[in-house]
Amino acid sequence: MYVAVKGGERAIDNAHAWLAEERRGDPAVPELSVAQIREQMALAVNRVMAEGSLYDPDLAALAIKQARGDLIEAVFLIRAYRTTLPRIGASRPVDTGAMACDRRISATFKDAPGGQVLGPTFDYTHRLLDFALAAEGEPPVAATAPPDETPTPRITDFLGRDGLIQPEPATDAEPRDLTREPLEFPADRPLRLQSLTRGDEGFVLAMAYSTQRGYGRNHPFVGELRIGAVPVEMDIPELGFAIEIGEITLTECETVNQFAGSRTEPAQFTRGYGLVFGQTERKAISMALVDRALRWDELGEDDTGAPAQDAEFVLSHADNIQATGFLEHIKLPHYVDFQAELELVRKLRAEALASRREAAE
Amino acid sequence: MTAHCADPAPEISARRDWMGLLARAPVDRLAARFATLGDVPAFSWLRRPETGGVMVRGRAGGTGAPFNIGEMTVTRCALRLEDGTVGHAYVQGRDKAHAERAALVDALMQTGAAPRIEASVLRPLADEAVATRTARAARSAATRVEFFTMVRGED
Structure with a gap:
């Protein structure tokens, strides 16, 4: 009923x-x-x-x-x-090579042009609670040095110049958009990158960590990690030209990974890519590792059955709003559903009891 | 038309620059500079201020295929001064008054008032933007790592 x-x-x-x-x-x-x-x-x-x-x-x-x-x-x-915002349009792809970097480090090249710049990092802190913060007071003044005006080209550009790393040729292909169409498989790389950049940090981190522990290992080095501001440009149809519509902070991570090569093609490093809103480096590094793991097919690697290689598994579970929506709905009233189950269990128990009694007689 | 159209690039380039500067300007800073102009000229709306989202894109590997990162909030509007000059604005964020000021500045920069607007609004905003950026770059530069090679003993 x-x-x-x-x-x-x-x-x-x-x-x-x-x-x-x-x-x-x-x-x-x-x-x-x-x-x-x-x-x-x-x-x-x-x-x-x-x-x-x-x-x-x-x-x-x-x-x-x-x-x-x-x-x-x-x-x-x-x-x-x-979801309430009208979509005005899409930007031109941002140029992260022209980023005004707060932080820029490479784990692969000590003497990278532009240098190793730590920025405001937690790295090398001792992770001891600072009780001074419990009291009110002025922070120490950050030191300054003459700004370096030389451009900081992307590290992978150097490797690319010598053909040592797999290239990323530019296209103008219109990317699929998860906010406009449901996630469908197979998911191409632009769609995977969108899913990962908005995915739950904990989930993407755990997936990335699983590849480091051996589930779809891909030997990553952080070729470069940079954090800073980039202008956002958009074409304005009524003006007939593009203008900057703002400036955002991004974190970009490029990993340099194990190489692929064959009898016909010389060995080359491969790469994973992370690009995330804000200062979010744990997420950006995680994204790059998972991106690389998901590229096994196009790079001619074996599917080892690792979770991080399974695009359907990773992308279907990366979104914490979908996940929490489905998870938390089970605490909302399910009285009718439950009544039906209760009826069924009572009936099954009654039948089992009756048949046992028959057997005993 | 005339020689006016023969080389539109410098004009477009100048307009791109000021529209970008206005889009990035902090709301309170543009408001403060705009207030120094005195009376707001009369205008009519072509498009009332409207807040929406712009999908920001990046490229795989920094240089490859475009992908969607996420949206940013943008407010746009268009207006016409009484002399017919049209001003447009696309500014970051959700502040409608900010978009209105930006569109007015854009319109006035195409009129005889341009030198005054340039001096009292755009130049100070540009100087402040440079100062903010330089202050960050200076802090960043102080965190550059200087490596020392340890002496190995064999000379």
């Missing part, structure tokens, strides 16, 4: 009012402003922008505040918001 059930409005309203009160916490403690979150929780803001797939630091900070710091809930809020 199907029974429609209504009710709970008052309970829901009261729950949400209490949520608002809990969100605020102790009123004796000053309230966080959105600007404070944007400026002082910047890496959380970056993660929400990357996985929310919308570059807007103020909105991401607001979402973090509303979500009480639950970053997946904040990503959910951003994803919901972005």
Whole structure:
């Protein structure tokens, strides 16, 4: 029997009012402003922008505040918001080679032109809690040095010049867009890259780590990791030319991986690529490793059955909003479904009991 | 038409530059510079300010096939001054007043007011943008690694 059930409005309203009160916490403690979150929780803001797939630091900070710091809930809020935005257009592909780099390191070339620039990194900190931060005070002033105006070409460009690494020839192919069409397989590389760049950081990290531990090993070196600002250009039809419509911070990681070669083709390094909104280097490195693992087919490698080589597995489970939506819906009322199951179990038990009794007699 | 059209490149290039500068300018900075102009000229809307998303693209491996990274918020509008000059704006973010100011500056830069706008709005904004960028570049430069080769003993 199907029974429609209504009710709970008052309970829901009261729950949400209490949520608002809990969100605020102790009123004796000053309230966080959105600007404070944007400026002082910047890496959380970056993660929400990357996985929310919308570059807007103020909105991401607001979402973090509303979500009480639950970053997946904040990503959910951003994803919901972005569906309300009319699509103005698509940018020209950004030129990461022209990035104004805050940070730029290479694990493969010590003397890379442009140098090794650490930027504002957690690397080489001792990971000891800094109790000075518990007290209010001014931070130390960062040192400065005369800015280096020389361009910082991509490391892989040097390898490419000598034919030592597999090339990435430019195309103008219109990429498929996950926000416009459902994910379908086989997924080409542009679609995989879109899925990975907005994928859950923890999931992409775990997949990348699995390749390092041997499940689809591909021997990566971080050829280059760079973080900095790039202008975004778009063609404006009513003007007839392209203009810069803003500037965004990106993290780019290029890995240099084990080489492929054959009797006819000389050995060449291969590559994996990560490009993510904001300062998000764990994610960008992870993305590059997973991108490389998923390229096994085009590079003529064996499918070892590793999870990170399985595009359908990786891409279908990378999105934390899809995942949490499906996961969390099972806590919502399923009374009718459950009643049906309950009926079935009672019936099965009654039948089993009856047949046992018959056998005993 | 005339010689005016023979070489449009420098004009387009100049307009591209100021539109880009306005798109990237912090909202409060453009508002502050714009306020120094005094009265806002009368205009009519061709397209009221509208916030939307632009899909930002990158290239696989930095140089290869384009792919979608994610969207960014952009606000655009178009307006016409009383003398018929049309101003356009595409600015980063969701601030409609910011887009309106940018479109007004774009329009005024195509009129006789250009030198004054250039001096009181664009030049200061450009200087501030350079200063911000240089300050970051200077901090970044201070984190450049200097390697020392250890003496090995065999000379």
